[in-house]
Amino acid sequence: MPFEWSTIGAAYFYEGRWKDAEELDMRVMGIRKRVLGEEHPDTLTSMGNLASTYRNQGRWKELDMEVMETKKRDQGRWKEAEELDLRVTETRESVIGEERPDTLTSIANLASTYRNQGQWKEAEELFVRVIETRKRVLGREHPDTISAMNNLDEQTCTKSYSMSQRRLRKRC
Known part of the structure; x- marks a missing residue:
């Protein structure tokens, strides 16, 4: 399930739907931390995705x-x-x-x-x-x-x- 959510989160990200992307990124990161551990590459990717979502919420014209x-x-x-x-x-x-x-x-x-x-x-x-x-x-x-x-x-x-x-x- 986290993989599918991550994919949907990426779609939200590329559509500029930051709040939706953030919600899924947080959910995926939480599951991956719990199941895979904090240092697993997939968990780190999720953390990076969430950081990018936060960053993009701060980009103004x-x-x-x-x-x-x-x-x-x-x-x-x-x-x-x-x-x-x-x-x-x-x-x-x-x-x-x-x-x-x-x-x-x-x-x-x-x-x-x-x-x-x-x-x-x-x-x-x-x-x-x-x-x-x-x-x-x-x-x-x-x-x-x-x-x-x-x-x-x-x-x-x-x-x-x-x-x-x-x-x-x-x-x-």
Whole structure:
């Protein structure tokens, strides 16, 4: 049953039905924790799915990070996503190793969560770590390596946009 729920949860996720996806992600994660244990790869995948759902509930059309930070309900979601991302990343690093694709994806997810909270330094350090590891393990032209480079570019653009918005506000 958890597999089917996970599949339905993924469909909800891709349709943008965040609350429905969250409900199923939580249910699947709970069952997998109980049946398979916290360190099982399927449980970790469920935790990562839930973290992604939380993260996507916080993506707004506005690009201004200061506006994002004022939305308290969503800030709570960022914290939850960060906690899950940290847990999944740490567990994957200790169980399957730092250079495994799943671990690198978890690190990239954590970096995205940091970026979306305006924690630029932490995000950049993790994005660079993912890029360097993927270059070494997968090669420079691998789609996952290119995706990691794109994430760092997005980080730089978002940070620059936010800083220019702050400067503009100070002038006004």
